[in-house]
Amino acid sequence: SAVIIISGGIDLSSGSVIALSATVFSSLLTLIDPEGFRAGDIQTPVVLAATAGTLLAGVMVGTLNAWLITSVGLPPFIATLATMVGLRSFGRGLILAVTGNRSQIDFTDLHLRDSLKDVTSVSIVFLIFAAIIWFLMSRTVIGRHLHAMGGNETAAKLSGVRTDRLKWLAYVIGAVSASMVGIVYFADQGSAKPDVLARGYELNAIAAAVIGGCALTGGVGTIPGTILGCLFLRTVIDAVNKIVGTGADVYEGMIVGIVVVLAVTFSQRGTIALRRQYFGSVIGWAAVPVLSLIAGLSFVLFFREKPWFAPVYPIVVGLTIAAALAIRGFIETQRASK
Numbered sequence: 001s002a003v004i005i006i007s008g009g010i011d012l013s014s015g016s017v018i019a020l021s022a023t024v025f026s027s028l029l030t031l032i033d034p035e036g037f038r039a040g041d042i043q044t045p046v047v048l049a050a051t052a053g054t055l056l057a058g059v060m061v062g063t064l065n066a067w068l069i070t071s072v073g074l075p076p077f078i079a080t081l082a083t084m085v086g087l088r089s090f091g092r093g094l095i096l097a098v099t100g101n102r103s104q105i106d107f108t109d110l111h112l113r114d115s116l117k118d119v120t121s122v123s124i125v126f127l128i129f130a131a132i133i134w135f136l137m138s139r140t141v142i143g144r145h146l147h148a149m150g151g152n153e154t155a156a157k158l159s160g161v162r163t164d165r166l167k168w169l170a171y172v173i174g175a176v177s178a179s180m181v182g183i184v185y186f187a188d189q190g191s192a193k194p195d196v197l198a199r200g201y202e203l204n205a206i207a208a209a210v211i212g213g214c215a216l217t218g219g220v221g222t223i224p225g226t227i228l229g230c231l232f233l234r235t236v237i238d239a240v241n242k243i244v245g246t247g248a249d250v251y252e253g254m255i256v257g258i259v260v261v262l263a264v265t266f267s268q269r270g271t272i273a274l275r276r277q278y279f280g281s282v283i284g285w286a287a288v289p290v291l292s293l294i295a296g297l298s299f300v301l302f303f304r305e306k307p308w309f310a311p312v313y314p315i316v317v318g319l320t321i322a323a324a325l326a327i328r329g330f331i332e333t334q335r336a337s338k
Contacts, residue, residue: 001014001174001202001205001206001208001209002133002208002209002212002214002221002223002226003133003137003146003170003173003174004076004170004171004173004174005150005206005209005210005214005215005216005218005221006137006146006147006150006170006214006218006219006220006221007146007147007149007150007166007167007170007218008149008150008151008153008217008218008219009069009076009150009167009170009171009218010076010077010080010206010216011065011076011080011171011174011202011205011206012077012080012081012084012202013061013065013080013081013083013084013087013175013202014174014175014178014201014202014205015084015178015198015199015200015201015202015203015204015205016083016084016085016086016087016088016091016194016198016202017058017061017087017175017178017179017182018178018179018181018182018185018197018198018201019087019088019091019182019192019193019194019195019197019198019199020057020061020087020088020090020091020182020194021054021057021058021178021179021180021181021182021183021186022182022183022185022186022189022192022194022197022198023091023094023095023105023192023194023197024053024054024057024091024094024182025050025051025053025054025182025183025186025192026105026107026186026192027094027095027098027105027192028049028050028053028054029042029046029047029050030098030099030105031098032046032049032050033046037108037109038108039108040108040109040110041109042108042109042112047112051183054179054182054183055176055179055180057179058172058175058176058177058178058179058180059172059175059176061083061087061175061179062168062171062172062173062174062175062176063168063171063172064083065079065080065083065171065175066164066167066168066170066171066172068082068083069167069171070163070164070167070168084202087194088194088195091194091195092194092195094194095192095193095194103193103195104191104192104193105191105192106190106191107186107187107190107191107192112187113187113190114187116183116184116186116187117184117187117188122184125180129177129180130223130227133173133223134222134223134224137222137223138222138223142166142169145161145166146166146169146170147219147220148161148219149161149163149166149167149218149219150217150218150219150220151218151219151220152219181198182198185197185198200252200253200256203253203256203257203260204233204252204256206260207229207233207256207259207260207263208226208229208230208233209221209226209229210229210260210263210264211228211229211232211233211259211260211263212224212225212226212227212228212229212230212232213225213226213229214226216264233256233259236255236259237252237255237256240255254298
């Protein structure tokens with residue numbers, strides 16, 4: 001998503017592309033060598049062919065997104081929202097066509113599965129791909145044009161930049177990277193089920209890019225920053241899950257949402273965000289009890305099973321109310337000073 005955001009676009013379909021790619025990869029393994037797939041003995045040429053077909057599917061999805069945006073004239077949000085919904089439905093249909101009446105395809109070759117999700121191998125592939133994209137974005141004319149288009153598309157066009165081709169390249173890079181993730185994710189999960197696989201990951205991708213310094217308005221961002229954003233987001237999610245004592249990323253969506261709001265608010269506005277009166281209007285006043293309620297309920301959800309929860313809860317309620325009153329007092333002080 002970083003390349004797409006830098007170029008001035010947005011991609012809501014990356015999670016669906018991951019799910020579709022896992023489906024395509026598993027379907028190709030089944031169709032090319034059905035006997036080997038059922039026996040759990042898939043040969044290397046079959047894996048390579050399935051991988052090539054999956055990456056080609058990513059190119060096709062990126063081309064579809066670019067066509068909807070450049071030729072049809074849809075806003076990137078609408079175009080990728082349509083493919084986000086449509087690709088999952090297409091994946092479910094593909095699963096039914098390949099399996100007959102099943103809703104998922106299970107990974108039968110345990111040795112291949114372990115190889116595909118090996119941390120060392122995945123890390124090497126990720127670093128190589130990231131290095132290629134970094135070189136493209138920071139050391140080539142294409143990268144400078146992508147930044148220029150994201151900063152001001154009209155000016156880029158007047159300067160002779162072929163923006164339609166650049167948009168195609170950006171969305172193809174985004175879709176191909178999602179396809180690579182789809183292959184690894186299929187191996188990690190052990191089954192391809194497009195209706196639930198990688199659901200919500202599009203927000204994670206956007207969040208990592210924004211945390212890493214990419215401006216949603218386009219034209220700003222780096223690949224190393226995005227990598228650090230990914231690591232930071234994953235660390236925060238895992239840390240909260242460890243503290244709360246839950247598994248399977250129960251609160252991942254809540255954490256990502258909060259981090260996105262904070263990152264966009266303070267990174268896009270800079271010092272202006274620190275001086276902005278977020279609670280100075282009627283809507284701001286109405287938001288104070290809402291935020292207080294959310295904070296209290298979040299505490300209950302996170303720590304309700306802890307042995308110290310009962311005696312601490314009244315204290316938290318009191319602190320929440322005190323915080324709301326303090327915010328109100330601060331607002332009144334600010335108004336009085338004016």
